[in-house]
Amino acid sequence: MSLFDSHYRPISPTNRLRVAAWLAILGMTSQLSCPLIGVAQISPRAQHALNTSALLDQAKRLVQGGDPQGALSLLKRADLHALGASEIHALKGVCLALLAKPIESAEEFDQAIALRPNYAPTYLSSGLAFATFDDLDRALARLSTALRLDPHLPGARFNYALVLARAGKYAESEEQVDIEFADKQEKESALDLWRLKARDVYYQKKWQDTIDAYRKVLELQPNWPEAYFAIGEAFYYLNLPQESMPELEKAVALDPEKSTAHELLGKLYQDSGRQQEAIAQLEEAHRLRPNDREAIYRLYRVYVHNGDTINSSRLQKELQNSVARENGEARAAILNNTGIELEKKGDLTGALDHYDQAAKTDVTNVVFQRNAALLLCKMGRPQEAIRRLRDILSLDSDDAETLQILAVANELASGNIQEKKSLPRPQSSH
DSSP, rough: OOOHHHHSSOHHHHHHHHHHHHOEEEGGGGOOOOSOGGGOOOOOOHOOOOOHHHHHHHHHHHHHTTTTTHHHHHHHOOOOEEEEEEEHHHHHHHHHHHHHHHHHHHHHHHHHHHHSSTTHHHHHHHHHHHTTTTTTHHHHHHHHHHHHHHTTTTHHHHHHHHHHHHHHHHHHHHHHHHHHHHOTTTSSSSHHHHHHHHHHHHHOOOOOHHHHHHHHHHSSSOHHHHHHHHHHHHHHHOOOOHHHHHHHHHHHOTTOHHHHHHHHHHHHHTTOHHHHHHHHHHHHHHHOTTTTTHHHHHHHHHHHHHHHHHHHHHHHHHHHHHHHHHHHHHHHHHHHHHHHHHHHOOOOOHHHHHHHHHHOTTTHHHHHHHHHHHHHHHHHHTHHHHHHHHHHHHHHHOOHHHHHHHHHHHHHHHTOOGGGGGGOOOOOOO
């Protein structure tokens, strides 16, 4: 069962939206400056430009000092008919965004763009503001326009990739990161790029790429727990338990509060016959996330196997209460049957996601996990299928249908692709 949903905190562009990055308009006022040859030689229009430039500089310093309200009050005194009105509106948009006023912020950015429609930094600042308010469609539209107008604008492509990732468009985000890597003028740090690349490939379940990208991250940021966990999980799904186990042990040592690392390590210990160590890890995962049904169910089965009636009864009640609270059986059946329909239509990624969700919703029904394994065989990913089938057998070693599919998966893994024809159809639930 995938541990995706609880692995990372959502990737948020606000992690990158420092005030300095937000103020993409910082370079604008250079066009407003003129040399101070003498006051008598400066025209009224130039004097307005100087006044506007000075006001903008002062307002920016207030924003950078953490006083957007003070900056906004100052900007309200600006002459919006003078040269530099677009910059005034854009900076007001930044201030209002920082003050959590999305409608007013958007209005100011729209006016700034109307006055200066081909200036990329304003689109960048506007896009970052929309992203902050979770208006991701408008954020992406503004950021893509910024890139179209200036493909080398500092921060534009990285933040575009970051918002794409936040919108769940991991393949598109990865493409933008790769362009940034290839761009000799890119300004982002290698660590930032590799971290985003690693997360993009992780969420696409590109396991070997996940290992490679997180290895790069560790070269730049040693001892990052997320990297060790992701590498361990990738090895796990590639059915390489001996490579997975030390990575997960490192993740647990660095971050003892990561429940998913304890749970996955518990699975590996259980699979390798190290029952007491498996119990310790699964109990810790359960302590950290009391409502995680998979940890509860695995513990329940281990205790049943060991003849521990006290603990098995305790966990059985917890599991029954959890499923009843959320009507889990019915929801899981719907997810599974929707997955079958998606598979028939050729949407294999969507089908796999639905089978995974069904398996997490009702952990006691092995049908959902079997359907996922079947689909992985059809997708040419037999090692991942074998891993999932072994997980089922670790809970029920006599499940005949699982053993049948495992035999086919092993044939596929050895290169006998003709065996795909012998795979059964996915099983619906009622």
